Amino acid sequence: MSTITEIEVHDLRFPTSLDAAGSDAMNVDADYSAAYLRIVTDGPLYGCGFTFTIGRGNEVVCAAIRAWADRLVGRDAGTLDPTALYRELKTDSQLRWLGPEKGAVHLAMAAVMNAVWDLAARRAGVPLWRLLAQMTPEDLVEVADLQYLSDVLTAEEALELLRRQEPTRQERIAELERTGYPCYTTSAGWLGYSEEKLRRLAQEAVDQGYTHIKLKVGRDLAEDKRRLAIAREVLGPQGHLMIDANQVWDVGQAVEWVRALAEFDLHWIEEPTSPDDVLGHAAIRRQVAPVGVATGEHGMNRVLFKQLLQAEAIDFCQIDACRLASVNEIVAVLLMAAKFGVPVCPHAGGVGLCELVQHLSIVDYVAVSGDLTGRVTEFVDHLHEHFVDPCVVRDGAYVLPSQPGYSAEIRAETLASHSFPDGSYWRERAAAEAR
Template identity: 40%
Template structure:
């Protein structure tokens, strides 16, 4: 196998317009789906593509940070690079000057996500396999070499993580059926915040007819009665057998969240997502205790493994929605997934990548880590922008077969 050497690192600011109403929630009222893209040029015909998800304005800042942080990758052979990738990502994340802008959050951490995801994509392409297979073929020691477990030692040491991976290996064969069955999805495009009642009903029926057994509705109106009415409308449209998630996108204060969740309980939501400010761990803990047995989902705006650890320690979340295009890339996603397994919490990723990379990661989580099969978010709005778009049939993600992480965008060079 010919060595694949990274010869240059490029950053691209790629933005896509949305149709009216698409992507709108209670707090992001004028979104433009966008990516800070890392492109790894090599001495071969292969190229690595990495994504960090943004909403338009500010993407250029992430691209600037990618260029500033990229130097340690240039001139490196991909197998040699990934053999000690955890150490390298910590080195990049702890850049002695750029770290001040985080640490481990915001623009600089999104840049790390894009760089990291490009390395995983190139690695899988160099081996000629899809990312899910590359990850499943690794030994526990090789997986650990990809990760940075610093600041987690109080709950998960490297030796404990390796033991977990070895323990779960004995059950891999029985879990491998997910590769042929496919991973179940849920439809997020049903209930964007500005959709009127007619469109809401049409979307809910369409999703149910397409085989989705779960769907999401945006809430967070200044008038809780508006949210309650729309939630009951969707419930009436699809019946009691369909799981409906409610997503407030951080709009409520804690007192508002306490009231709204109690009022919305009657329509039996499967979870309440991002009910208040993502930095307020104790607020989520208070809410989780107060509204039980309703469950909370968080992760879209949790920036790193340490914050996820705090949520888990505080019993402040029931579903972990880590996103490899929002935390520090695939490696930190795996780290958070190991933490979640340690705390017996399910992982149901937020998909800033529209499910492209995460379809690989949920398969790894199920087979290698023993995570329960929940479902993976599906957002179709950028489907035609990808070279190998996720194949979702009858509400199920079909296992990708092309080498890489499925992140290549059409006309992004």
């Protein structure tokens, strides 16, 4: 028996707006933030989880985390079943009303369930990817939330799909242990960076072994052309060049803008318009081919992904570890994407998204899709120093995590310094601004 005694909730904010890291056409002054919780027990067992925001409003998500998590206190962490808990939380009709299954309460449910899955993996003494990759196909189907999805994927189809990959799981684990999971970098392409800085960072990326580079676009067409010319020059004709508009266009404008950039041989256009616009993405995709369409970092839930796949609206499926309600909802999306043959290329960056999604990409390859074709997971090189078990990238690939858990734990020093507004960093900054 290991009783949950407390849910600590921390509002952590990092001053990324100071150097324009994270800047794009929609989000000009992001202060990367985590609404973070720690499940505390009366024994050594614990679990950490978070969701990601970009500043103001992080306190709203913290309030929602408390609304979901308070009911955990007093339960036995030694036997807590993440999937049973997930099903219990999602049927809380009062909290469900605030979404349903979207927005701040859903982000908060992601945070809570990330912590519960972290705890479950620690309890098993394995990294999360291995906990999932060791499950039988029957157990993994049970994990997946298939509600509202039966018109495209039944439990029987999901089981069949997982069984097909089961006999060769160990081979793929061995392969990934040798090669890592392929990634790409966005670190060079923030819109607030000068063209000189873009050229330097792109060159560094190529030197480090990256074959994919992504640039933010959508503020000014002439500027986009100048920046893409630099990136293409550095990357060479063989490399993959992606662009990300962060939702700034209407459908027709997206088509025109992307067509105007055709000369740069683009691999994908990411978030061309509202993330909710399934039919809009489908229309854009038909008109900008062969440029692929990618979206999903703001994909609110599995029902949206179902429709993006049904409508043939995307070429790349960008799940987010903190917007979907953790493993139970994400496995459902991985299964649908595998059925439709659409590669999953998770969104990362922010605070700790890289730490989480590496596990999900590994599970996708080992247990679900069995395929690396077209797969590449985002990597952004900042804020990793705040994590107890930071991700490691080598030669353009994520090295397989080996510590128990979901790599979600943030260092005690960071909790003390970056809690908002009372952490030492924020207090000192407020004092300096008052002077």
